[in-house]
Amino acid sequence: MKERYFTTDNIAEVSAGMLSGLPQPRGGNDRIFSPGCSALLILDMQKYFLDESSHAHIPSMEAIIPGIAALAKAFSAAGRPVILTRHLNTDNNAGMMGVWWQDIIREEDQMSLFVEGISVPGSPVIVKTQYDAFYSTKLEEILSWEGVSQLVVTGVMAHLCVESTVRSAFVRGFEVFVPVDSIATYTIELHTGSLRGLSHGFAVPVTSAMITEAFKDAR
Secondary structure (H helix, E strand, O other), X not given: OOOOOOOOOOHHHHHHHHHHOOOOXXXXXXXXXXXXXXXEEEEOOEHHHHOOOOOOOOOOHHHHHHHHHHHHHHHHHOOOOEEEEEEOOOOOOOOHHHHHHOOOOOOOOHHHOEOOOOOOOOOOEEEXXXXXXXXXXXXXXXXXXOOOOEEEEEEXXXXXXXXXXXHHHHHOOOEEEEEOXXXXXXXXXXXXXXXXXXXXXXXXXXXXXXXXXXXXXXX
């Protein structure tokens, strides 16, 4: 059963509660976010997941848009990379995605477009075909070219594309930060469960405000 656990009114309070209940990452305070070596990754913020007529509708997705937009603004203003992904499939490249979900996001579908409020002119858009944004894409090449060692991962869905991409980034040597209020999925149970696993061995959980404040402090 899907639920709207994030709203624009409660997202700060709910995300703070999530953060306080997570295990401390190994290294604790040694895991410091450094704006100068970072990039922002925005995963699959497409109408397919926002539109209530879609079977993949995420009730809490609308509430995370302002936080992601604020992050994109901070990264862009500091001259740091902002990279968006757009999930698209064909019958030939869907693989298990088509078998599992029996419905794929096709390029000609208007719901495959980005939602309003997620627009970063000039930023690269990576088309991905699987949960993992590194799989058969140029994401790692772009990050290497930009000298990125820290990656902030946002978007949807927390327990699928976000989690898969974070784990993939970790094994490629990137230090990953996940703003708990800038990702969303179907239920708070799936959201927090994913965060527990990631914070135990793959990423540092933060809030979007913690990241934007780091940019202000770095000026």
